[in-house]
Amino acid sequence: MKKYGDNLFQIGEAAKILGVTRKAILVYEEMGLLTPAVKDKDSGFRYYSADNLAQIRSIRSLQTLGLSLKEVAEYYYDTENIDAHLQRLLELRAGLDRNIQTLQTRAVRQGDLTVHSTALPRQVCFCRRYQCRDTAEAAVNLRSTYIAAARTGLMSKTLRFFTMRMTPDPNVLDLMCCIPVEEHFDGPERMEFAETSALCVYYRGPYEGIGDAVRALAVYVQEHGVQTTGPFRSIYLEGPPNRGENSGDYITQVSVPVKDLRGEQR
Template structure:
């Protein structure tokens, strides 16, 4: 059977163009995820349209994100559980964003105070406020807040904990210890942080040196007449749980929210 016109593709062409195997394409067809535009029942030849190819690419992308073929089918055809599928994809996006972020920050070098523009995500947090005398005491309060948040059963498995420095005074350590939790958490410690633009430094080194990164960021904001819209945050990307006592390899995202420019 010959192609009717130049707009149709044989399965071998599709496989080559998309980097898929013939077996994978036939499996998608068996699962009801794609239907060839033309199928010769005698010869078994299949022909696909550009729309078929777009669907195949979409299926493969969803698979690469971690969805099973059953979940891909539900994504396409289950219209009664849209919210559940949307939540699943958002969780996967968050995990992917975190992986990308971690690859970026791993390249941070000690003493590198390069300024980055980022978007801090909206998140719900379990928060407790403390006045601390030094970094060691702050670490104890943050750990205790983490334990309390974990015991709620709603702690996020994706987002990183952070502190918000709730004063501009350099010699005063008023901290809001913040542990991301699921949106459905409704305890008295619940606090919502909206999505916001921010400037940040990916600081590599012991927590005692975070102040140097904060001062560099503050100086940059001042020199460039940038309007800030919130207090400085220290977002703990890698620390004792992954780096043990090797504090030289701790990575902290020091960020300050800014107004839209």
Template sequence: MEEKRPFEDDRLYTVSQVTKACGISRSTILRMERDNLVVPANTNTDNSYRYYDLFNVFQIQQINYLKELGLKKSEILKYYDTNGDITEPLQILENKLMLLRQSVELLRLRKSEEENMIISFYDFPEQICYTRKAKSSGSADTYRIMYDLCQEAVTKGYELLSSMPLFGINMRTDFLKGDFSEKDFDYICCVPLAPERAPEEAEVIPACHAVSLLYHGSYEHPEKPFLALGKYVSENDLIPAGPLRVVGIVAPYVGKMISPENYVTRLVLPIE
């Protein structure tokens, strides 16, 4: 990262002074230097002591702030290397804000402790996934296939993406006609992976603009959310632009023994 100092100042500070001013450890400052995020104003060639100026202090504070916002080291480096171009960090933060809003929406739905549905428009982000095609005859069959695939991904050492639950691409279309009778439909199980460490066999699931139905309730009547979404699509003259994506949202909220009555599912139908 190119060093750019907006002012000249002869006053220098020791590592100890900077750690106290910035509320960080000595090892954190050294790690920032190794990552090329911070360049000391001066280094004593005789004893390798590092000295920092006020610009370094402000820079460290900004780096900490960007990290708290959720930016990764590579993203912060790019921000500085492009002389503060905010375009990419803004997009990253907007995506994080979208995820945060969705999480709040989910938790509010769970808090109601009643069967509930929320329909909204949703931008499904691109996902890099470990996938498998399968035939499914219902939710129990789908979950078995999905969890088998997830266990396989963990066994292979793939890094799962914490911000996105497991989901499936469901090829059934009967619900769009007010029906729920299709059996043994095609299904693609998707385990989202960390993009920067995804294996070659991973597949790209493209982003889409969609209508989304968020459902909280028992799985005794799985047709309810599907038929409600199909009815909404029909009544609002929406045109599907791809197969349905079914996101099973369980893990972010509970321990191992979650009751099926507390499951939350998001149905995502791409639309034109």
């Protein structure tokens, strides 16, 4: 058993899982973009949590868009110039529409439950189902699923992880935790999701309030006679890895698959 338990990753493991170099991880630390969960004072060895791995993925995603590490730091910590950062991404928009949409969601304000049309991608996921007492237990189970998916060595480096509400009652946390993995993953936890039209709400705030966004979306679906084709999903766009304990700035895309909406504007 590892000195600090099985839920932490050594730097070599983290680098291999995420497809980055050890040097890149150390540079992220030097830039103040990443802090290891544990740094052993005696050996100097670093150990990384699931949140650390998610943060590294987020940094790499922004670099892939064309942002420098200095710009990545500004993206995370400069809340006064969001428009300028958005413009920078718009200049790089060819082939990056999905990533640009993610940045645009940062402008959503608390209490804004506007319904949007969107599309959910085809993906293969590592999935585990849990009956959770509360949001804190749900977070523990999601992190546990993330770690198990990471251990396969096949976790997707681009697609977002999410949970599905397996019952229609927004007060019940019967959740399927879904971590996107590579197409050829064939374990018992494999679930395949087709590309689909969807309606969504970009919810800004702590996870305890996601039920409000689910209710708002459910009311919209009912009032407009929209045919749903699957459970409600909570897709985690901005959370603890890069927002720390500032839960008021967490952004979650609450979505529901629906019958084809092409040609409709909402």
